[in-house]
Amino acid sequence: MASGLGKGGRKITGNKLTAIMQVRNEAGRYLEAALADLSGFVDEIVIVDDGSTDDTPELAASFGKVVKLVRNKDSLFHKEWLLREQLWRAAEETSPDWLLAVDADEFYEDCAKAAMRELINQDDYDTVSFRMYDFWDSVTHYREDDWWNLHQRPMMTLVRYLPGFHYAYPKRAHHATRLPFTYNALPGLDTDLRIKHYGWAGSAEERRAKYDRYMKLDPQGQWGNLGHYASILDPNPRLIRWQERERRDG
Amino acid sequence: MDIVLFFIRSYKNQKSGTDGDRAMAAQPIVVFPPGGWRGIPSGVRDWLEELAAKRKLLAFANDAPNGIESLGLEQLNTVEWGSVAAIVMHPAWVHIVVPLKPHCLIAMLPGPESNEEELWSKCRAWLCAYATLVVAGTEAFYLEQCFRRGSVFLMDGMDETSDLFARQAVEWHSDGFESDMLIRLQQRHRANWRNELLRKQELELAAGSKPSGFADGLFFHSVYRYLTGEPEYARQHLLASFEQMLHEGRRDTLQNVYRFLSAIELEQGHVHDAVRTYGYTAQGETEWRNAEQLSGWLAAGKRELAKAQLYRLNDDYRKAAALLEPLADDPEARALLAATYITMGRLDSALLLGNDGLRKSAGDRRQWQRLQGTALLLKGKRHEAIHCFLAAGEHRQEELNGMIDLAVMDGVARELTRGDKEAD
Numbered sequence: 325m326a327s328g329l330g331k332g333g334r335k336i337t338g339n340k341l342t343a344i345m346q347v348r349n350e351a352g353r354y355l356e357a358a359l360a361d362l363s364g365f366v367d368e369i370v371i372v373d374d375g376s377t378d379d380t381p382e383l384a385a386s387f388g389k390v391v392k393l394v395r396n397k398d399s400l401f402h403k404e405w406l407l408r409e410q411l412w413r414a415a416e417e418t419s420p421d422w423l424l425a426v427d428a429d430e431f432y433e434d435c436a437k438a439a440m441r442e443l444i445n446q447d448d449y450d451t452v453s454f455r456m457y458d459f460w461d462s463v464t465h466y467r468e469d470d471w472w473n474l475h476q477r478p479m480m481t482l483v484r485y486l487p488g489f490h491y492a493y494p495k496r497a498h499h500a501t502r503l504p505f506t507y508n509a510l511p512g513l514d515t516d517l518r519i520k521h522y523g524w525a526g527s528a529e530e531r532r533a534k535y536d537r538y539m540k541l542d543p544q545g546q547w548g549n550l551g552h553y554a555s556i557l558d559p560n561p562r563l564i565r566w567q568e569r570e571r572r573d574g
Numbered sequence: 575m576d577i578v579l580f581f582i583r584s585y586k587n588q589k590s591g592t593d594g595d596r597a598m599a600a601q602p603i604v605v606f607p608p609g610g611w612r613g614i615p616s617g618v619r620d621w622l623e624e625l626a627a628k629r630k631l632l633a634f635a636n637d638a639p640n641g642i643e644s645l646g647l648e649q650l651n652t653v654e655w656g657s658v659a660a661i662v663m664h665p666a667w668v669h670i671v672v673p674l675k676p677h678c679l680i681a682m683l684p685g686p687e688s689n690e691e692e693l694w695s696k697c698r699a700w701l702c703a704y705a706t707l708v709v710a711g712t713e714a715f716y717l718e719q720c721f722r723r724g725s726v727f728l729m730d731g732m733d734e735t736s737d738l739f740a741r742q743a744v745e746w747h748s749d750g751f752e753s754d755m756l757i758r759l760q761q762r763h764r765a766n767w768r769n770e771l772l773r774k775q776e777l778e779l780a781a782g783s784k785p786s787g788f789a790d791g792l793f794f795h796s797v798y799r800y801l802t803g804e805p806e807y808a809r810q811h812l813l814a815s816f817e818q819m820l821h822e823g824r825r826d827t828l829q830n831v832y833r834f835l836s837a838i839e840l841e842q843g844h845v846h847d848a849v850r851t852y853g854y855t856a857q858g859e860t861e862w863r864n865a866e867q868l869s870g871w872l873a874a875g876k877r878e879l880a881k882a883q884l885y886r887l888n889d890d891y892r893k894a895a896a897l898l899e900p901l902a903d904d905p906e907a908r909a910l911l912a913a914t915y916i917t918m919g920r921l922d923s924a925l926l927l928g929n930d931g932l933r934k935s936a937g938d939r940r941q942w943q944r945l946q947g948t949a950l951l952l953k954g955k956r957h958e959a960i961h962c963f964l965a966a967g968e969h970r971q972e973e974l975n976g977m978i979d980l981a982v983m984d985g986v987a988r989e990l991t992r993g994d995k996e997a998d
Contacts, residue, residue, distance in 0.1 A: 332853030
């Protein structure tokens with residue numbers, strides 16, 4: 325076996341971890357904290373800015389680990405799969421080993437960050453899934469009910485980059501998968517490691533604005549579920565206090 | 575259809591003029607049925623009965639209809655085998671028909687059953703390897719044989735024109751005419767037929783319905799394009815099939831579908847890409863070792879060996895053998911070639927390579943003796959074959975399988991002549 329290479333030629337040591345992120349008008353929200361957090365445990369960051377009209381690109385460029393920043397003059401928001409493909413191609417140009425698909429309002433719990441090198445320096449699996457928790461109304465509680473239970477299913481966000489493999493995204497205008505769906509064919513690991521999603525942690529007004537945006541973009545529920553959209557306005561959602569943990573339980 | 579018939583007839587007339595002495599007129603045909611005459615699938619039976627009006631037809635069946643001469647196994651020696659075409663419809667006939675050395679040996683077999691016993695798989699492989707023409711009853715079996723030998727036709731009743739090519743090939747072949755042109759025509763026709771089917775299914779898909787077999791159709795189409803030497807088309811259809819199967823939530827697509835990309839990449843001359851693709855799809859110790867071996871051979875400059883092994887790992891034994899044959903002086907290549915021949919059912923070819931690659935361990939020695947026994951059996955040297963089977967089982971009872979298999983084959987062959995009872 326060649327040095328550093330394992331099963332099927334997979335690299336088992338010294339893998340580079342690259343975060344990939346698409347952003348648009350995130351300057352006043354969680355972007356700065358998210359990039360600061362990522363800078364602590366990834367090697368490089370690749371960003372596509374989709375036509376921001378605020379200081380998002382400048383903020384992104386100020387982080388040393390951002391090695392590639394692509395700026396779209398015109399937004400591809402209504403053709404989300406094209407935006408995902410653009411981000412993927414930009415990342416490919418940086419010769420990555422592993423890619424972590426992150427949104428600008430997502431934070432990995434400490435034990436997930438600590439496990440990251442162990443997760444990528446191996447040759448048993450090519451994808452890693454985490455549990456995504458939707459924080460609600462605060463950064464202390466997450467929501468859990470019939471509509472909001474994403475954390476009960478594994479979500480693939482970390483993948484090995486395999487040069488020459490066939491990568492494809494479903495042609496969805498909205499809610500496109502953040503990684504090529506062809507990764508589903510490759511061996512994967514489901515973990516109980518957690519991601520904190522702060523996208524719904526803001527005020528009721530912000531959530532109302534998001535709801536209005538969804539209904540404008542997808543009034544017939546073509547890309548998402550109308551019941552799910554309506555649940556955004558639930559006045560009494562079931563909220564559970566978040567418990568930090570020192571190390572991985574399982 | 576009419577155009578196809580016209581083309582076939584005019585081509586045959588042309589061939590009659592050029593093939594000269596090699597072509598013989600209306601050879602008798604002897605049928606070895608799959609369970610009496612009534613055991614033959616009705617469409618094939620009708621065609622054979624029509625054929626009996628044009629040429630002499632005999633059958634080892636106790637229920638042959640008027641116009642077809644009925645034979646019993648005790649009459650095997652009454653036939654002038656050097657001037658007849660034998661159509662064999664069950665693998666269990668192999669040890670009876672092959673030693674007879676008929677002028678033409680046509681294996682006309684249905685595809686393997688899903689839970690088929692290993693003995694019949696082996697007999698099918700041997701029969702197809704020794705046949706001068708193979709007519710496959712299912713598409714999967716047809717493609718498997720295309721990856722093992724030339725002169726293969728498909729007759730699955732799915733497409734009238736395609737079946738016509740196969741029937742015509744049998745007639746031409748029986749009369750001593752080459753049928754290579756018909757193979758290319760059938761493959762191209764089948765590829766176009768598949769293409770039309772896919773277009774219809776794409777329209778159904780666009781209209782919101784879920785056409786059944788769409789993903790598998792894309793895969794089959796990819797294989798046809800591979801066979802017809804159009805690797806870029808093959809690649810496009812393979813990747814479309816892979817995507818579609820993932821959309822449908824199908825499992826094992828990496829090994830069963832995506833891996834074939836490595837064979838296509840070989841066809842495109844991208845050997846390093848092909849080895850890498852195989853590595854991505856490898857699962858389990860054996861396949862990981864294969865991937866490592868392929869990389870090692872490439873690194874050592876043994877490019878042809880790596881290519882041959884990769885074709886083998888994609889079941890394309892025919893291309894693998896073609897690459898290995900000129901390298902047979904190299905021990906690694908010779909061992910690989912022997913294994914390839916054995917899978918193809920070409921026992922004589924494997925034995926001709928010598929035994930140094932296969933006789934390293936006691937287990938391999940027994941395998942060698944069984945192979946020798948089977949090869950002797952197919953030459954009609956029954957007593958010598960039995961001696962080999964007994965020698966293989968000298969120390970272990972389970973190694974007497976060769977003897978047990980022979981008894982089963984004898985018994986089934988007797989049953990196959992009877993129209994009142996189908997063989998198991």
